[in-house]
Amino acid sequence: MNMDVFCYFVVIFTLTNIGDVIAETKNTTFCNSLLREYNDTDTINDVVDVGITLTEALLLVICFGVFTFILAKTYNLLRVKVFMDKDNLDTDFDAGGEVSVGLTATTIVSQWTWAATLLQSSTVAAKYGISGPFWYASGATIQIILFAMLSIQLKIRSPGAKTFLQVIQARFGKKVHVVFCFFALMTNVIVTAMLMLGAAAVMTTLVENLSLELAAMIIVAVVGGYTFIGGLGATFYVSYFNTTLIFIIILIFVMKIYNEPDVEDNPLGTPDKVYNLLNCAIGPEDNKDNSYLTFLSRGGLMFGVINVVGNFGTVFVDQSYWQSSVAAKPRQGVWGFITGGLTWFAIPFTFATTMGLAYVALSTANGEELLTEREINEGLVPPTVAYTLMGKVGAILMTLMILMAVTSTGSAEVIAVASILVYDLYQIHWRPYRAVDDTRSCLLCGKHRDRADNIDNQCECYSMSQCKRCWIDDSDRASSKAAVLPTFKCPMHGPYRTYLEVLIGKKNWCIFWVAILIIPLTLLLQAAQVSLGWVYLFMGVVIGSSVVPIALTVFWTRLNGKAAVIGTVGGTLCGLTAWLVTASTFDGGLRSGVFLANTGQELSMLNGNIVAILTGAILTVAVSLATNHHMTDEQKEEEWEKTRDIDNPLLPWADRYASEIGHHDSTRLSNRPELKLVEKTFKVAKIAAIVSAVLLTVILIIIWPASMIAVNVMNATEFNIWVGVSQGWAWIGAVFIISVPIITEVYTIVKQVIRNRDNQDGEQKLNKDRCLSQYTQTNQACMYDNEEINKTAF
Ligand SMILES: [Zn+2]
Numbered sequence: 034m035n036m037d038v039f040c041y042f043v044v045i046f047t048l049t050n051i052g053d054v055i056a057e058t059k060n061t062t063f064c065n066s067l068l069r070e071y072n073d074t075d076t077i078n079d080v081v082d083v084g085i086t087l088t089e090a091l092l093l094v095i096c097f098g099v100f101t102f103i104l105a106k107t108y109n110l111l112r113v114k115v116f117m118d119k120d121n122l123d124t125d126f127d128a129g130g131e132v133s134v135g136l137t138a139t140t141i142v143s144q145w146t147w148a149a150t151l152l153q154s155s156t157v158a159a160k161y162g163i164s165g166p167f168w169y170a171s172g173a174t175i176q177i178i179l180f181a182m183l184s185i186q187l188k189i190r191s192p193g194a195k196t197f198l199q200v201i202q203a204r205f206g207k208k209v210h211v212v213f214c215f216f217a218l219m220t221n222v223i224v225t226a227m228l229m230l231g232a233a234a235v236m237t238t239l240v241e242n243l244s245l246e247l248a249a250m251i252i253v254a255v256v257g258g259y260t261f262i263g264g265l266g267a268t269f270y271v272s273y274f275n276t277t278l279i280f281i282i283i284l285i286f287v288m289k290i291y292n293e294p295d296v297e298d299n300p301l302g303t304p305d306k307v308y309n310l311l312n313c314a315i316g317p318e319d320n321k322d323n324s325y326l327t328f329l330s331r332g333g334l335m336f337g338v339i340n341v342v343g344n345f346g347t348v349f350v351d352q353s354y355w356q357s358s359v360a361a362k363p364r365q366g367v368w369g370f371i372t373g374g375l376t377w378f379a380i381p382f383t384f385a386t387t388m389g390l391a392y393v394a395l396s397t398a399n400g401e402e403l404l405t406e407r408e409i410n411e412g413l414v415p416p417t418v419a420y421t422l423m424g425k426v427g428a429i430l431m432t433l434m435i436l437m438a439v440t441s442t443g444s445a446e447v448i449a450v451a452s453i454l455v456y457d458l459y460q461i462h463w464r465p466y467r468a469v470d471d472t473r474s475c476l477l478c479g480k481h482r483d484r485a486d487n488i489d490n491q492c493e494c495y496s497m498s499q500c501k502r503c504w505i506d507d508s509d510r511a512s513s514k515a516a517v518l519p520t521f522k523c524p525m526h527g528p529y530r531t532y533l534e535v536l537i538g539k540k541n542w543c544i545f546w547v548a549i550l551i552i553p554l555t556l557l558l559q560a561a562q563v564s565l566g567w568v569y570l571f572m573g574v575v576i577g578s579s580v581v582p583i584a585l586t587v588f589w590t591r592l593n594g595k596a597a598v599i600g601t602v603g604g605t606l607c608g609l610t611a612w613l614v615t616a617s618t619f620d621g622g623l624r625s626g627v628f629l630a631n632t633g634q635e636l637s638m639l640n641g642n643i644v645a646i647l648t649g650a651i652l653t654v655a656v657s658l659a660t661n662h663h664m665t666d667e668q669k670e671e672e673w674e675k676t677r678d679i680d681n682p683l684l685p686w687a688d689r690y691a692s693e694i695g696h697h698d699s700t701r702l703s704n705r706p707e708l709k710l711v712e713k714t715f716k717v718a719k720i721a722a723i724v725s726a727v728l729l730t731v732i733l734i735i736i737w738p739a740s741m742i743a744v745n746v747m748n749a750t751e752f753n754i755w756v757g758v759s760q761g762w763a764w765i766g767a768v769f770i771i772s773v774p775i776i777t778e779v780y781t782i783v784k785q786v787i788r789n790r791d792n793q794d795g796e797q798k799l800n801k802d803r804c805l806s807q808y809t810q811t812n813q814a815c816m817y818d819n820e821e822i823n824k825t826a827f
């Protein structure tokens with residue numbers, strides 16, 4: 034058995050030819066009579082003319098739009114009437130950093146559910162059999178689970194950071210920052226490209242007479258509208274709705290394919306029927322016994338490796354996941370990522386085990402493939418199964434599902450690009466608020482914070498949450514009906530708040546243009562004949578190299594900027610070289626007619642991906658060790674002080690997490706808890722994150738698949754168990770993701786309502802009201818309890 038496993042891994046790197054998918058069937062008496070039966074009853078519908086009309090499609094989109102709008106309004110109403118924090122600037126960007134476990138999990142599930150999650154996972158099921166869905170699911174779940182470690186580490190070492198690029202800038206300076214901005218933007222472009230390729234292929238297939246241009250425009254309109262209506266806050270609510278609907282539709286398909294025995298016109302309906310057809314189908318050549326029912330699939334395993342590498346890139350380098358981490362409370366973030374990852378597992382695993390295998394079964398029953406190989410690579414397996422089995426209803430369900438998957442991820446990507454353009458490029462490089470090079474000095478007053486050598490030149494700024502002048506500004510602006518709102522008059526925070534308003538304006542324009550630019554991108558890719566499957570396998574070659582440098586940015590003190598850049602750029606170059614060299618060994622080499630086919634071969638992609646991530650890691654570590662010989666304790670400490678300097682001067686992180694960390698007098702910008710105290714506070718959460726992430730990763734990509742090798746080719750009972758596991762997982766995931774967020778959210782709202790009624794919300798509100806009424810009577814700001822603050826403010 035050990036030897037078997039070994040040979041199996043060796044074989045991957047030596048064989049070069051990939052078996053094609055052919056709907057041939059095994060020539061046994063049982064299979065012959067089974068297929069004759071299917072041919073006689075002719076249960077497979079003629080599939081062409083059950084499409085959705087254009088009017089119906091538009092109606093569907095409009096209904097979805099209206100519903101989203103209502104959800105967003107509800108959210109805003111809750112913020113204004115119940116939580117009364119609409120004016121807090123931070124809510125716009127990260128929902129105040131107070132998002133609960135359930136909602137964090139929901140956001141992650143919906144962001145991580147790409148069009149590819151549904152389409153590509155079914156493609157690999159159709160190509161490699163039962164191992165495809167598993168590899169897709171496990172190879173993309175572990176990154177989310179491992180991200181829990183990064184999430185808590187970020188909260189410890191850089192609690193004020195909003196993007197991972199800020200951390201890179203604080204540690205390594207502006208030049209390194211630009212390099213990583215480039216990689217981050219590239220990741221967003223690749224992910225967006227995949228969304229559009231998948232969604233456009235499905236929409237143009239299912240909707241009659243829908244041109245690619247119109248499909249792209251419809252999708253962009255939905256994504257853009259959703260982003261504008263939402264802002265990040267409402268996105269949490271809409272994500273919840275999306276995820277719920279996706280799970281419900283998956284379960285409908287599961288019921289149809291595996292749990293509908295004794296229905297006349299359903300050719301499938303029980304695991305046994307599916308099993309018999311799969312067992313009669315002749316699978317890819319390099320699968321054990323040419324069977325779809327085995328884990329011993331060379332293609333499947335190769336895909337598994339590529340999938341693991343590629344998805345590390347799209348999680349770790351994609352700003353939108355860091356965004357979810359920033360938005361969550363520190364401890365909640367950890368469990369949000371872990372439960373989110375485990376819930377998400379069910380989406381590709383169950384969906385592809387259902388739809389992808391149903392496709393193989395239907396093709397077998399049909400006597401010939403329902404799709405060409407190119408159509409399979411475009412992601413058309415699930416829609417084909419949906420309308421073959423369920424006609425128009427199936428087509429509508431599939432369209433809805435794809436719309437759900439595209440809108441939340443698409444909007445997260447658009448926001449991520451806009452944030453990088455505005456908060457990283459514009460704010461840091463082009464038009465900074467204050468041109469300071471060291472992160473130590475206060476952004477508001479330019480003086481030193483903390484660690485100051487000169488006491489006279491110490492910053493005395495404090496959090497906006499305590500600033501009475503800002504309350505007056507807010508109330509003036511809230512009551513103003515003028516087209517141009519009154520200017521901010523607070524001498525301490527006013528100018529910076531004005532600057533932020535400019536940034537928000539820029540960001541809105543960025544969102545608009547980025548969304549529009551998606552249309553030409555889609556048309557360009559389509560003209561280049563690139564398929565979803567190709568881009569999916571390719572992503573790791575380009576961005577894989579930056580994964581390790583980025584992870585080490587929050588973990589390793591000795592990492593330096595030079596090493597990070599050499600690792601990232603060098604890794605990508607090596608990856609591209611390995612990819613092209615492997616592709617050139619196939620028939621026709623890199624000539625234009627066969628370029629996409631040869632570079633798209635699993636082996637080319639596998640080599641490119643592995644070389645990219647490994648050289649990225651090796652170069653980064655080696656250069657760091659070689660150039661950063663010795664660091665004194667002070668230097669080590671200073672390295673993380675730099676990242677702790679990153680802060681929002683209006684609401685410093687020390688103030689935001691004051692109750693969690695147990696730190697007093699945290700409203701002053703110059704006073705923040707020591708790193709040791711923060712570390713101690715989150716020590717348990719950090720250990721829990723590391724232990725569960727590593728453990729689950731080992732189970733998902735080593736123990737489970739290794740034990741499947743022992744199963745060899747599945748028999749009917751084993752297949753029943755396998756399908757049972759996939760269904761059970763989907764049911765548990767659905768119950769969790771549908772019930773937990775709504776329960777915690779309702780609980781929080783009820784608690785807040787009770788608190789509002791009892792007016793226990795504390796002195797602050799009381800003070801605020803008193804202060805404001807005094808101001809209206811005397812037209813003079815109220816006196817402060819604190820002399821010193823008074824001096825600074827006026
Ligand atoms: Zn200051």
Ligand SMILES: [Zn+2]
Nearest residue numbers: 500503523526
């Ligand atoms: Zn102020």
